[in-house]
Structures are given as structure tokens and as C-alpha cells.
Amino acid sequence: MRPIPTDRGDCPFDPPTGMADEALGKVRLATGDDVWLVARHHLVRQVLADTRFSSELDGGLRGVPLHAVRPEPGMFIQMDPPEHTRLRRMLTGRFTVQRMNRLRPQIEQIVADQLDVLEQQPRPADLVANFALPIPSLVICELLGVPYEDRQEFQHAAALLVDLTGSPEELEAGMLRLGEYLLELIARKRAEPGEGLIDELLDSGLRDEELVGIAVVSLIAGHETTANMLGLGTLALLQHPEQLALVRQSPETARTAVDELLRYLSIIDTVMLRRASIDLELDGQVIPEGDFVSCSLASANRDPALLERPGELDVTRPKTPHVAFGFGPHQCLGQNLARLEMEIAYPALFRRLPKLRLAVPLSEVPFKKDVAVYGVHRLEVEW
Amino acid sequence: MVITVDQGRCASSGQCVLSAPQVFAQDEEDGRVVLLDEQATGQQVRRAATGCPTQAIRLA
Numbered sequence: 001m002r003p004i005p006t007d008r009g010d011c012p013f014d015p016p017t018g019m020a021d022e023a024l025g026k027v028r029l030a031t032g033d034d035v036w037l038v039a040r041h042h043l044v045r046q047v048l049a050d051t052r053f054s055s056e057l058d059g060g061l062r063g064v065p066l067h068a069v070r071p072e073p074g075m076f077i078q079m080d081p082p083e084h085t086r087l088r089r090m091l092t093g094r095f096t097v098q099r100m101n102r103l104r105p106q107i108e109q110i111v112a113d114q115l116d117v118l119e120q121q122p123r124p125a126d127l128v129a130n131f132a133l134p135i136p137s138l139v140i141c142e143l144l145g146v147p148y149e150d151r152q153e154f155q156h157a158a159a160l161l162v163d164l165t166g167s168p169e170e171l172e173a174g175m176l177r178l179g180e181y182l183l184e185l186i187a188r189k190r191a192e193p194g195e196g197l198i199d200e201l202l203d204s205g206l207r208d209e210e211l212v213g214i215a216v217v218s219l220i221a222g223h224e225t226t227a228n229m230l231g232l233g234t235l236a237l238l239q240h241p242e243q244l245a246l247v248r249q250s251p252e253t254a255r256t257a258v259d260e261l262l263r264y265l266s267i268i269d270t271v272m273l274r275r276a277s278i279d280l281e282l283d284g285q286v287i288p289e290g291d292f293v294s295c296s297l298a299s300a301n302r303d304p305a306l307l308e309r310p311g312e313l314d315v316t317r318p319k320t321p322h323v324a325f326g327f328g329p330h331q332c333l334g335q336n337l338a339r340l341e342m343e344i345a346y347p348a349l350f351r352r353l354p355k356l357r358l359a360v361p362l363s364e365v366p367f368k369k370d371v372a373v374y375g376v377h378r379l380e381v382e383w
Numbered sequence: 384m385v386i387t388v389d390q391g392r393c394a395s396s397g398q399c400v401l402s403a404p405q406v407f408a409q410d411e412e413d414g415r416v417v418l419l420d421e422q423a424t425g426q427q428v429r430r431a432a433t434g435c436p437t438q439a440i441r442l443a
Contacts, residue, residue, distance in 0.1 A: 049438065092395030092414035319402070321434040329394045331436040336397050 001028040004037065004270065004294075012367050013236055013265060014311070015298035024283045027294075030370070035273065035292040036282075039299035041306045041323070043283055047295055048327035053274035054080050055330060057292070073209040075217055077272075077330060084329065090204050091214065091333060094197055100336040103142065104344070110138045111345050115352045124359030127379040131349065132230035133159075136223050139341055143222075144215055145196015146185065157181055158219055175216070182212045222334045225268065226341055228368070228375025233261045233346065235365065235379055236313060238358055243315045248350040257315035258342045263322035264313045266298035267374040272326065297323050353383040384424055384442055386432075388416045392439035402434055403427035416440070 004027040005016035020039040027037045038044050047053045055078055076087040093099070118130040137155050140146075146154050160174030186198060186208050193199045197218070201211055237244040237257075246253045273294050276287045287293060301322045302310040325332035332338070350356060358365070359380040366377040386406070395414030399407035406423040407416055416439060432440040 049436070088394070089413050093410065093412045094414075095397075096395065096409040096411070096414040097397040097400045098409060098411075319430070319434075321430075325396075327436045329437055331394055331396045333395075336401075 001026060001034055003028050004030070004035075006030075006370065008367075012362070012365070013232075013239075013313070015266065015269060015296070015302065019269075019296050020299035020302070024285060029294075033292065035294045036287055037270070037294050037296060038282070039296045040283075041300040041303035044295040044297065044300040044323055045327050046282065047274060047293055048323070048330070050280070051080055051329060052277050052280055053293055054277040055084070055272075055274060056080050057273060057275050073207065073213050075213045077217060077221070081329065087210070087214070088329070088333065090201065090206070091197075094200065095333050095336060097336050100340050103139075103337070104340065106142050107139055107341055107344050108348075110135055110142070111348045114138075115348060119352070124380040124382050127234060127381045128227070128231045128376060129378070131345075132227045132234070132379070133223075135230060135345055136226035136341060139226075139337070140219055140222050143197055143337065144218065145189070145194055145199050147194070150181075150185070153181060154178075158223055161216075161220065178216060178219070179212050182215050183208060186211055218334065221332065222337065224373050224375075226338050228267050228373050229261065229265065229338070229342060230345055231379050232265055232267060232375045233342065234349065234356075235358070235376060236261060236265060237315075237346070237350075238356070239362065240313055243313060244350060246315055247346055248354070251347070253315055254347045255343055256317060256319060257346065258339050259319045259322065259324075260313065260315050260317050261342070262324035263301045263320060265374070266301045266322075266324050268324070268372070269298040269374065270294045270296050271372045272330075295323075297326070356381055356383045358382075384422075386418060386421045386423060386428065387441045387443065388418045389439045389441070390415045392437045394437045394439075396436050398434045398436065399431040399440060402431035407431060407440075 005018040007017055008014055009017040023040045024036060024038055024043060026034055028034050038047055057078065076084050079087070114131055114135055118125060118127070121130055137158055138151065141151050141154055157174060157178040160170065161178055189199055190202060193202060198211060198215060237247060247257045273292050276289050276291050276293065278289050280287045300306070301324060304310055307320050325335040359382040365379065368375045368377055393415045395409060397409055397414065399416060400409055403423070406420050406428055408419055409415065410417055428442070432442050
């Protein structure tokens with residue numbers, strides 16, 4: 001059995017070499033599990049749109065931490081319809097394009113404050129710790145309605161959870177601590193409601209455990225992902241200075257750049273698995289009931305059938321139907337929030353620090369290998 | 384050409400609103416697609432239909 005490719009070759013922005021060698025074939029994961037790997041845009045869309053490729057994995061895999069733990073109440077990313085639909089519909093109204101745009105002033109303020117923090121650092125400074133990580137964390141606090149005085153506590157508990165270098169025990173401890181904090185926050189909000197997603201859901205009939213699950217999913221889905229896009233995206237633009245200049249100058253290009261960076265970097269590649277709930281036909285082959293299917297979103301996003309010059313970063317490209325946020329009924333609920341954060345943060349950074357540059361050679365940048373969401377651990381910059 | 388939308392399939396991703404804001408909106412309550420102009424045509428509309436993650440937008 002061919003192992004799933006993990007080596008990115010010369011360009012750190014390219015998908016692992018060989019990921020797209022076969023449109024559909026079996027590969028072995030590092031855990032020893034054998035799965036089907038889907039690596040074409042139209043096939044990835046076909047799998048993710050079809051809920052007979054179930055999101056309820058029921059364990060069954062050896063070593064994927066997120067799936068190894070039994071789904072908690074409210075963790076709708078691991079559910080199928082109709083339960084998934086019930087929970088998701090309670091949230092979708094809170095994540096519309098219109099609603100997200102109303103958060104713009106708060107996000108602009110968070111970004112400006114964080115740029116103040118970054119500017120006060122001794123140089124070279126780490127852009128990840130001082131810019132990329134805190135921005136999405138603070139935005140999630142804003143979204144959920146975490147009170148200002150609790151933000152340190154929340155950010156600390158969140159950091160424990162997203163630091164995937166920790167042991168399973170540390171991960172478990174982080175999850176417990178965050179869960180306890182959220183239960184206590186919900187109790188306080190029941191006594192004295194304020195503003196935020198949690199407050200709006202207090203009367204929705206959801207149990208407290210489900211509310212905690214929803215808050216934790218929002219955090220896991222919205223924190224490290226956006227942080228890695230801010231870090232890796234900045235690095236990609238620093239390596240393409242003429243495109244960086246366009247992002248700095250034109251608000252319209254800053255918008256198109258976000259989707260192009262999402263497509264080009266595809267920081268979530270083969271993470272979200274599906275399980276065939278019955279024998280299913282795909283690309284002329286039968287996927288037997290119970291087999292696991294992994295979709296390579298990075299391969300789909302560089303499929304020559306999707307767009308011309310797929311391996312090139314071009315921030316002026318019209319938006320393509322990329323699958324960086326997934327596809328189908330589970331497609332990222334927070335995608336319009338993520339887009340807004342990036343659309344605000346990239347140009348703000350390049351305007352505040354017009355001489356921003358990498359402080360170390362590209363070969364010395366520590367890339368996140370073997371973790372679920374691709375990115376950089378640190379990004380030492382000068383300006 | 385007439386546009387039809389299937390609210391039962393809609394996952395409220397908002398992709399259509401990003402592609403064609405004059406033609407599609409999202410319900411304030413649950414974010415599901417609201418069709419503003421069923422006669423609209425053009426590249427933006429086609430892009431919205433292709434980009435919909437649950438194929439809830441039909442052009443006929």
C-alpha cells in the first residue's frame with residue numbers, strides 16, 4: 001500500500017509531492033489506517049456533497065485524535081442529517097454575509113490594536129505570536145460574547161487546545177478546562193444575558209452541554225485555521241512582492257487575494273474524513289460500505305480542470321469555486337468571518353509596516369509538518 | 384432563463400451572496416438563500432450556481 005504523501009519538495013506552498021498522482025486510489029495513513037484518497041476537484045465535490053459518505057466516523061480509525069474521541073454533544077461537524085441540519089440551522093443565521101459585515105468595525109479595531117502590540121516588540125519579532133494567533137482568538141471572543149476581563153483566561157485555555165504538539169493528556173486537560181470555563185460562562189450569562197452568539201442561543205432549547213460543544217467547535221474551527229492563513233499567507237505574499245504591493249494598494253485586490261490564498265495554500269488538505277455508509281460508486285469504482293475516504297482539498301484546488309495555471313499564485317484572479325472551506329452541507333460555517341478577518345488583516349499589516357520583510361532565510365522558517373492544519377510555527381520579521 | 388432555489392438543500396454558506404449580491408440574499412433568521420431576481424442572468428449568476436456547495440441553485 002502506498003503511504004499518503006507528506007513531503008512537500010522544494011516549494012513549501014505546494015501540496016505534498018504525489019498527492020494528485022491518482023484521481024482515486026488507496027493510501028495508508030501514518031496511523032496504519034488504509035483509506036481511499038480522492039484527488040480531483042469534481043470527485044472531491046461529489047464525495048463532500050453526498051451525505052451517504054457519512055461524517056459519523058464511529059471511531060474505527062486507529063490514531064486520528066479528533067476522530068478518536070467520541071463526538072461530544074453539539075459537535076455538529078461529526079454528525080449527519082437530520083441532527084446535523086438541526087444544529088447547523090440554529091447557527092447559520094448568525095454567520096450570514098450581512099451579519100459578518102456588521103462585525104467589521106470590531107475586527108478593524110482588534111487588528112489595529114494587535115498591530116500596536118507588534119510594533120512595540122523588539123525586532124526581529126514573531127508575527128505568529130503577535131499578530132496571526134491573537135487576532136482570530138479575539139475575534140472569536142467577540143463573536144461568542146466572552147467578556148473582556150475573561151479574554152486572557154479564554155485565550156490561554158484555547159492555546160492549550162490548539163497546540164497540537166501536546167500529549168493526548170494535555171489535549172484532554174485543555175478541553176476539560178475550556179469546557180469548565182464555558183459552563184461557568186453560560187451560567188453567568190443565564191443570570192445576566194449580554195451580547196454574543198452564546199447569549200442568542202440561550203433560549204434556543206439547546207442544553208448547556210450542546211452550547212459548550214458549539215462554542216468549542218467554533219474555537220477549533222476558527223482559531224488555528226485563520227491564524228495559519230494569516231501567518232502562511234503573509235509569508236506567501238512576502239515571497240511574491242509584486243502581488244503584496246497589489247494587496248496593499250487595492251481593496252478590491254485584497255478581497256480577491258483572500259480566496260486565491262485560500263486556494264493556493266489549502267492549509268487543510270486531507271483532514272476531514274468520510275465513511276461510506278453503504279457501497280457507493282465513485283469514478284467507476286465501488287467504495288465498499290465502512291471504508292474511509294479522505295479528500296485532498298489541496299489537490300482539488302490545483303486541479304488543471306478547475307483553473308488555468310493552478311500552481312501559480314495570482315491575487316487578481318476572479319474567485320474560483322475552490323474547496324478550501326470544504327463543500328456540501330458541512331462547508332465551513334465561519335467562512336465569511338474568516339474571509340473578513342483576512343481581508344482586513346493583510347492590507348492593514350502591509351500598510352502599517354510597508355518595509356515588512358522576512359528576518360531569516362525561507363529555509364529556516366519552521367513549517368508545521370505532520371499536523372492537521374498547515375502553516376508556520378513562527379515567522380520572524382523585520383520592518 | 385429562470386433561476387430556482389431549493390431552501391431545503393441550502394446550507395447557508397453565503398457563496399451566492401458573495402458571487403451575485405443583487406440576485407441572492409440570506410434570510411436574517413437562518414441564513415438560507417433568498418432569491419431577489421429570478422430573471423437575472425450573466426456570469427455572476429452562473430458562478431453562484433456552480434459555486435453553491437449544496438447545488439441548491441438551478442438555472443433552467
